Amino acid sequence: MTHATGYAALSADSAMAPFSFTRRALRANDVRVDIRYCGVCHSDLHQARNDWHNSLYPCVPGHEIIGQVTEIGADVTRFEVGDMAAIGCLVDSCMECSECTRGQEQYCARRATPTYNGKDRTDGSPTFGGYSNHIVVREHFVLKLPDGLNPERAAPLLCAGITTWSPLRHWRVGPGSRVAVAGLGGLGHMGVKLAVGLGAEVTVVTTSPSKADDALALGAHKVLISSDKDAMKGAARSFDMVLDTIPVAHDVGPYLMLLAPRGVHVVVGAIDMIPSFHGGLLVGGQKSVAGSAIGGLPETQEMLDFCAANNILPDTETIAIQDINHAFERMEKSDVKYRFVIDMASLGDEN
Amino acid sequence: MTHATGYAALSADSAMAPFSFTRRALRANDVRVDIRYCGVCHSDLHQARNDWHNSLYPCVPGHEIIGQVTEIGADVTRFEVGDMAAIGCLVDSCMECSECTRGQEQYCARRATPTYNGKDRTDGSPTFGGYSNHIVVREHFVLKLPDGLNPERAAPLLCAGITTWSPLRHWRVGPGSRVAVAGLGGLGHMGVKLAVGLGAEVTVVTTSPSKADDALALGAHKVLISSDKDAMKGAARSFDMVLDTIPVAHDVGPYLMLLAPRGVHVVVGAIDMIPSFHGGLLVGGQKSVAGSAIGGLPETQEMLDFCAANNILPDTETIAIQDINHAFERMEKSDVKYRFVIDMASLGDEN
Numbered sequence: 001m002t003h004a005t006g007y008a009a010l011s012a013d014s015a016m017a018p019f020s021f022t023r024r025a026l027r028a029n030d031v032r033v034d035i036r037y038c039g040v041c042h043s044d045l046h047q048a049r050n051d052w053h054n055s056l057y058p059c060v061p062g063h064e065i066i067g068q069v070t071e072i073g074a075d076v077t078r079f080e081v082g083d084m085a086a087i088g089c090l091v092d093s094c095m096e097c098s099e100c101t102r103g104q105e106q107y108c109a110r111r112a113t114p115t116y117n118g119k120d121r122t123d124g125s126p127t128f129g130g131y132s133n134h135i136v137v138r139e140h141f142v143l144k145l146p147d148g149l150n151p152e153r154a155a156p157l158l159c160a161g162i163t164t165w166s167p168l169r170h171w172r173v174g175p176g177s178r179v180a181v182a183g184l185g186g187l188g189h190m191g192v193k194l195a196v197g198l199g200a201e202v203t204v205v206t207t208s209p210s211k212a213d214d215a216l217a218l219g220a221h222k223v224l225i226s227s228d229k230d231a232m233k234g235a236a237r238s239f240d241m242v243l244d245t246i247p248v249a250h251d252v253g254p255y256l257m258l259l260a261p262r263g264v265h266v267v268v269g270a271i272d273m274i275p276s277f278h279g280g281l282l283v284g285g286q287k288s289v290a291g292s293a294i295g296g297l298p299e300t301q302e303m304l305d306f307c308a309a310n311n312i313l314p315d316t317e318t319i320a321i322q323d324i325n326h327a328f329e330r331m332e333k334s335d336v337k338y339r340f341v342i343d344m345a346s347l348g349d350e351n
Numbered sequence: 352m353t354h355a356t357g358y359a360a361l362s363a364d365s366a367m368a369p370f371s372f373t374r375r376a377l378r379a380n381d382v383r384v385d386i387r388y389c390g391v392c393h394s395d396l397h398q399a400r401n402d403w404h405n406s407l408y409p410c411v412p413g414h415e416i417i418g419q420v421t422e423i424g425a426d427v428t429r430f431e432v433g434d435m436a437a438i439g440c441l442v443d444s445c446m447e448c449s450e451c452t453r454g455q456e457q458y459c460a461r462r463a464t465p466t467y468n469g470k471d472r473t474d475g476s477p478t479f480g481g482y483s484n485h486i487v488v489r490e491h492f493v494l495k496l497p498d499g500l501n502p503e504r505a506a507p508l509l510c511a512g513i514t515t516w517s518p519l520r521h522w523r524v525g526p527g528s529r530v531a532v533a534g535l536g537g538l539g540h541m542g543v544k545l546a547v548g549l550g551a552e553v554t555v556v557t558t559s560p561s562k563a564d565d566a567l568a569l570g571a572h573k574v575l576i577s578s579d580k581d582a583m584k585g586a587a588r589s590f591d592m593v594l595d596t597i598p599v600a601h602d603v604g605p606y607l608m609l610l611a612p613r614g615v616h617v618v619v620g621a622i623d624m625i626p627s628f629h630g631g632l633l634v635g636g637q638k639s640v641a642g643s644a645i646g647g648l649p650e651t652q653e654m655l656d657f658c659a660a661n662n663i664l665p666d667t668e669t670i671a672i673q674d675i676n677h678a679f680e681r682m683e684k685s686d687v688k689y690r691f692v693i694d695m696a697s698l699g700d701e702n
Binding site for chain 1: 613644
């Protein structure tokens with residue numbers, strides 16, 4: 001075991017505060033990564049505050065991790081000391097079920113192990129995330145950071161990036177596709193960049209006229225204001241996909257009207273109740289309401305490589321770990337464009 | 352114009368009764384079909400009674416039509432007098448929009464013209480359905496009845512058949528697919544036969560243990576009783592598709608649990624509100640809730656040809672047109688295995 005330092009919530013009511021703990025000694029298939037940057041995801045805040053009623057304390061959040069390999073287990077073959085690496089939302093899974101063997105570890109029949117708020121499959125110890133100076137992870141769940149991908153800005157790709165990438169790829173978005181991105185936050189801004197990168201025509205659908213310029217600056221081709229009933233009516237039947245990144249429960253009906261026949265509305269933002277809607281909205285065009293969760297390891301690597309090749313990066317604001325409580329407050333007010341990234345060098349000053 | 356006879360509802364409260372009316376004179380691209388058999392669909396009853404609050408009276412129902420060509424317009428090329436033909440739920444559409452040109456006329460951007468309760472696109476006259484001695488239909492909307500397909504039993508293929516065929520094909524059901532058919536009525540029994548014909552492993556999910564033997568007799572490989580919580584739990588994550596033919600609004604949650612990752616729940620039975628359900632049921636496996644409406648003309652012909660080649664026919668009970676009110680009553684009690692077909696020769700005795 002090695003001594004680690006980081007920031008944790010000690011209870012649902014406590015602010016994030018410095019925390020010392022231990023990481024396990026390396027197993028034969030483990031990689032130790034010294035963390036350079038960690039993105040700040042809405043899930044971090046939800047978990048720290050027990051919004052989902054399943055938090056384990058102390059809670060060290062963080063699942064958008066970029067760092068450097070400092071040690072490898074005896075059986076590790078894909079990494080060498082000094083390699084830049086990335087770790088996302090998962091650190092283990094059964095590796096035997098049909099989902100794991102097809103590279104969709106996030107849907108593991110025996111439940112994948114989350115990077116934080118989980119329990120180690122071998123010894124049952126709690127998993128602690130990336131708001132810390134290093135992490136020890138099974139090699140299969142460590143990704144390669146491609147050359148040329150800015151390590152500081154790449155971090156949010158590990159959650160916000162793959163969460164939008166996986167549905168875009170699964171439903172075969174490409175040149176000729178018409179994609180509406182609903183909501184323009186951490187997920188939405190990545191949805192825009194990735195869908196544009198894949199060659200789609202991209203429209204941002206937002207309640208806020210103030211976000212129109214931002215949407216176009218991110219690369220969106222059009223903006224649709226969802227409160228403008230005439231504009232919404234005029235856009236009926238014109239999208240192959242609505243990528244729904246809205247973070248709260250909401251009526252999907254108006255978005256189903258936007259879909260062309262065979263179109264799909266994919267929920268990736270709010271894991272919450274979907275209010276009742278009329279089935280005729282689906283039946284009258286072989287349409288679907290779907291959902292999607294992060295992505296498997298192979299597609300996460302594919303996404304990182306795609307972003308490196310196409311110079312796609314999240315828009316980020318770098319903070320020190322000492323600023324995390326303030327960052328949580330700003331994130332709650334959507335006062336960030338579009339993702340905070342913790343420079344973990346700041347932790348060294350404190351511990 | 353030619354004199355026609357049939358049965359109609361004259362108001363929402365009236366029983367079906369003999370009715371005389373006219374059919375239009377043939378246009379250049381029209382085919383006249385003398386009706387031999389007409390299936391009795393739940394929609395017929397709903398429309399006759401104004402359950403959908405949009406009925407036009409007098410209402411001559413019937414959109415599962417089998418007959419013989421007796422006259423063709425000057426520009427008709429695909430039919431000759433004497434051919435056996437079939438007509439389903441649509442008799443016209445714009446033929447210009449992207450849906451019509453791809454053969455998905457049921458999703459016509461300008462709304463396809465229904466076989467009854469619609470208005471003719473040329474002269475605005477009401478459309479009257481197949482509970483009658485003949486019909487005049489634009490050639491494009493007339494299907495060929497393949498040799499070897501029993502005309503009396505084939506009628507329900509035109510609605511119940513294509514309604515289940517289209518989603519099975521769209522979502523690529525075939526050998527290796529695991530399909531659950533929820534509900535075992537007119538639609539459900541065709542869903543079983545067609546999915547089995549396509550090579551899928553088919554399970555009937557029903558509330559009624561009494562239907563288990565019927566399901567197996569129809570070719571289903573397994574039966575799952577939806578009230579048996581242990582059985583439902585044991586079947587979790589084991590289907591690629593749930594074909595939902597249940598005719599009333601209901602919670603889809605328990606069925607979403609049955610789906611494997613990437614599975615789709617397709618609503619074809621109840622065009623009604625879908626009660627609120629938790630989005631996590633979709634997100635946790637890239638699953639979908641979809642809907643589907645009948646099918647386009649090319650896929651309807653494909654389905655008829657498939658049924659002829661594979662000896663697939665609905666289970667039917669033949670009635671005289673004079674029995675239609677009693678048949679409606681029995682249909683409301685699900686007292687039919689599985690579809691009534693009117694022998695239109697019975698009409699000749701009356702008019």
